[in-house]
Amino acid sequence: MLPVFTWAGIHTYADQSLLREGNIVKVRVSETGIHCIPYDTLKAWGLRPADVRVLGYGGQMLSENFTLSKWDDVPSVAFHMEKGMDGVFNSGDYILFYAQGTTRWDMKNGRWHHTQNPYSNYGYYFLSDSAGEQRLIEDQSPIDDTQIAIDVDWYTYYGVHELDQINLIDASAGVNGGGREFYGERLNANQSKQTISFPTENVITHLPSYCEVDLAATSSTPSTIEVRMNGSTKIGMTAAISISDNYTRAEPGTVKMESYATTTGRQQVEIEFKNTSTGAIAYLNYVEVNIPCALKMRGKEMAICNASEVMHAPYIRFTMSNANANTEVWRVTDGVNIQRMTADRNGDKLIWKDDNTNAEKYVALNPRATGWLQPAKVGRIKNQNLHALQDVDYVIICPEEFKEPAIRLAKKHEEVDNLTWAVVSDEEVYNEFSSGTPDASSYRWLMKMLYDRKREGRTMSVLLLGSGSFDNRKLLSRSGTGRLLTYQAYNSLKETHAYATDDYFGFMQDNAGVAANGDFKEVNAKMDIGVGRLPAKTLEEASNMVDKLCRYMDDPNQSKWKSQILFVADDGDHGLHVKGADTAAEKLRKDNKDFIVNKIYLDAYTQESNAGGESYPLAKNQFDNLLSNGILMFNYSGHGGYNNITNELFMKTGDIQRMHNQNQAFWMMATCSFSHCDGGLVSAGEEAVLNPRGGAIGVLAACRTVYATQNEVLNINLCDTILGHKNAWNYHMTLGEAIRIAKNMTGRDMNKMPYILLGDPALRLLYPTDYQIKTTTQIDTIHALSIQTVKGYIQTEDNDTAHWFNGVMDITVFDKIQQITTRDNDEPNEQRKVKIDYEDYPNTLFSGQTEVTNGIFEFTFMIPKDIRYNYGNGRMVYYAHDTINEEEAVGHFEDFVIGGSSSVTLQDTVGPEIKVYLNHPAFTSGDATYEFPYFYAELYDEHGINTVGSGIGHDLMLVINQDPRKTYVLNQYFTATNSYKEGIVRYKMLEQAEGSHTLTFRAWDLYNNSSTATLDYQVNKGKAPIIYSIVTYPNPVPKTEALHVDIAFDQPNELVEIQFRLYNLSGQVVYSRFDKIVSNIILDMNEIGSESGIYIYQISIKTATSEYVSQTGKIIIK
Secondary structure (H helix, E strand, C coil): CCCCCCCCCCCCCCCHHHHHCCEEEEEEEEECCEEEEHHHHHHCCCCCCCCEEECCCCCCCCCCCCCCCCCCCCCCCCCCEECCCCCCCCCCCCCEEEECCCEEEEEEEEEEEECCCCCCCCCCEECCCCCCCCCCEEECCCCCCCCCCCEEEEEEEEEECCCCEEEEHHHCCCCCCCCCCEECCCCCHHHHHHHHEECCCCCCCCEEEEEEEEEEEEEEEEEEEEEEEEEEEEEEEEEECCCCCCECCCCCEEEEEEEEEECCCEEEEEEECCCCCCCEEEEEEEEEEEEEEECCCCCCCEECCCCCCHHCCCCCEEEEEEECCCCCCECCCCCCEEEECEEEECEEEEEEECCCCCCCCCEEEECCCCCCCCCCEEEEECCCHHHHHCCCEEEEEECCHHHHHHHHHHHHHHHHHHHHCEEEEEHHHHHHHCCCCCCCCHHHHHHHHHHHHHEEEEEECCEEECCCCCCCCCCCCCCCCCCCCCCCCCCECCCCCCCEHHHHHEEECCCCCCCCCHHHHHHHHHHHHCEEECCCCCCCHHHHHHHHHHHHHHHCCCCCCEEEEEEECCHHHHHHHHHHHHHHHHHHHHCCCCCEEEEEEHHHHHCEECCEEEEEEHHHHHHHHHHCCCCCCCEEEEEEECCCECCCCCCEEHHHHHHHCCCCCCEEEEEECCCCCCCCCCCCCHHHHHHHCCCCEEEECCCCCCHHHHHHHHHHHHHHHHHHHHHCCCCCCCCHHHHHHHHHHHCCCCCCCCCCCCCCCCCCCCCCEEEEECCCCCCEEEEEEEEEEEEEEECCCCCECCCCEEEEEEEEEEEEEEEEEECCCCCCHHHHCCCCCCCCCCCCEEEEEEEEECCCCEEEEECCCCEEEEEEEEEEEEEEEEEECCEEEEECCCCEEEEEEEECCCCCCCCEEEEEEEEECCCCCCCCCCCCEEEEEEEEEEECCCCCCCCCCCCCEEEEECHHHHEEEEEEEEHHHHHEEEEEEECCCCCCCCCCEEECCCCCCCCEEEEEEEEEECCCCCCCCEEEEEEEEECCEEECCEEEEEEEEEECCCCCEEEEECCCCCCEEEHHHHHEEECCCEEHHHCCCCCCCEEEEEEEEHHHHHHHHEEEEEEEEE
């Protein structure tokens, strides 16, 4: 017995799809009309001809208004079976069915208007010999002859001329376009006229014809459009494009006119573009006509629709002349329930009567004629049954070839998040929800069905695993590889309005976006489910992104990067971006005090200028190090484009491609076009998620130009939702939910629509939520040079101590909050500078680690002499992880005061002990390095290391070649190790020029005694790496387990190519693998499949510019 569902919305859905069983053949049609399939063709396609069924409803675009009714699944279409004189359907016979192409005609305000499907060039149907019901066309039920009807002997011919050749958002290149409208012929000074002809016959000259011409013009002065039809002229205008308008590509113009035909034959429409300004161009969109014609049969098939002038009549009686004995009329209004009209014959006249409540459509035809259109076979499809799905939390829609990685990702969510899931191909969705025709609304209808069936209290999300293009029909050659459809805005003339948005697939309410007049506007709708997209063009890209997401969810690196958040603000615009970024940053910091909010506001740094332009090298270096070490979220506000951010090119696509940061952040980019992911070029946002070894774990950014003020609103709202645990214990909000809620909070703002999540909407950021860290020590005031011990515990949800918690805790202690003032670097006039004040914690008093034993911790640190002596609250931030149970905790403590000096005086005149090296402890002075070395300094002092930075010159300072311009403060890169007395500086240096260099490093203790160390080094670009050591474990390794291989070499955190070969003792290669790694690989011994014994491995590594270097070793498989 089939399951019975209870629906939440106004729609009902089949419990099972007709496509779930039987022999199914998919066919396509390119135009609307009667189509023929011969008996022998049906047989050749593997069908039993006598049992054939026609399923579907063709290629018209689905309505975006979900309050309207829609065919569910694939309905059975009534068709005609021509059996010939013997009355048996066999060879030589055929079926005829009415097929709908991609152009829909609707009656609006007394005229027939067309809608072109922007997703497909074809309409699709299914043929079967068992699925569904065989429906042959039946006669219309007779209408009571006593009903008064208006007699009509004419009809309205409708036609359209429309060529889709150019997208005006990128008219010249056709690469990064936008919006769903494409334009056709160009009109300019050299070719200012265009004549369009329509194949009409028997035109009625005493009734008016109607014409509508739609076009767009780009010119610096207003343009005149003259439309001539039947000797009449109508003049229209298009506005000039303002010189200051950087976003409008053309101005629209529509000319509507009525005229009376002067001939009964073909009708012509002439368009003339008049503009004298240089470079003025008009682009023709369409020419649409409604022409009254005598109801006189011509040819084997003639489309007929109600005449607009008699729409008010309750019944209508048609009289058609020139009909022969075989002529019949089908009512084809809904395309599925085809009926043969009951007609009377009077000589060559055919007379039928019908209800005139709706705008009906008919086809008059001779079913025994020849030369019919025939559908093209697409192929046999596999049986499918999406309509049987229910209780699904997570849906992945992807091309069929991406299903394997999609299923891996879905199973990972089942394992980690207990989600129920479904992985479906785009073709499967089209087949059951849009008659096999590509249509973006089919994705929404699938999710709508599942949403209406969902369990109470469950959230849902959909991931589109496949790249998209503004050119859904692939009309242009350079518009990119669209593996899945995109929803494009109707506006196609203004860049800020011609956006793509994936929000559309998250509108689940029946009336979402529907205005009172029935029009749909996506900006008026609210999202009900999370939506994301992974922009894979190839199976390799899809697999890489899924691997990256699965590694992230495995949570392999539990450390304090999870409590780090970075806000970057652009300079310029008199502090606009700083104010926007800081409002969001402070909102997040005050609501989530367990996190460290890092602020890099470019206008607070010194701007350097050289032949290459302006730059912020210190800010850039700080940014690179933070990203390399790992942060939870990176939030940017400012200028940007599809391949960079800031006018100083602070981060470019090349930088993103080279990233190999192990701990990837979620990026919120409040800027223009950073994720222009629906064009022919790969955007920076795409590069960030496509990078298999680094970049971002997800990116929320705009795919079009957006405005800073509205960006700020969305950014603040996202900062309010992204760390959703702040008001609930142990609760992770998914990216999809956080973005959905933030967008809904933003309201009816068009600016939010282009923001697309390039990432997995079901992903939860790895911020710790297991336990809280509480401080038990009562601290009053901490003075300079005082020693402070702090105690506390790991707290459970029940306010108890987590006695089973054993691991390591990271501590960061900050001096008082400070006010920092920006410089307005881009404003040369000092009187006009707008300097912005903001607050931050720039001075770190202590950064170190301590052990947590049985849920209890204790640490001691010494306060530097160089604190600010005014009194104010300090701040401690904690992160801890249990090294056994892999649980985590975070916390903060601000209930203490820092200020004043200590009364304790000690005699200390000796500076810290310093050991410096590059890349690896084995590096010695004079050795060679590659051009991006890591600097390390191991420090020890009985009275601690000064990292405050508030004393003049008392910083951890690195100087290259004694050049003041190459002086770097490294306070924030120091971490105490065993106690506050010792620690290490780890710092990735800026690119070093080839040749010999000397670095000088100075460190201070907390009593302001200093020491200096120097190191000579040689930079060799393209230098081959040096392997220092290889550690394999476990070794011996069981043949059913994994072998870990850790490689230490002199280019830490650099991505290298590796060749791993395993040899038996006879010298034969039994296993080999090629990969790209940063420091380690994991080998599945099941995959290797070798017998127990002793083996020799050879590991060879190289950079992109070096030769391979190798090292060998031994492993034992048991």
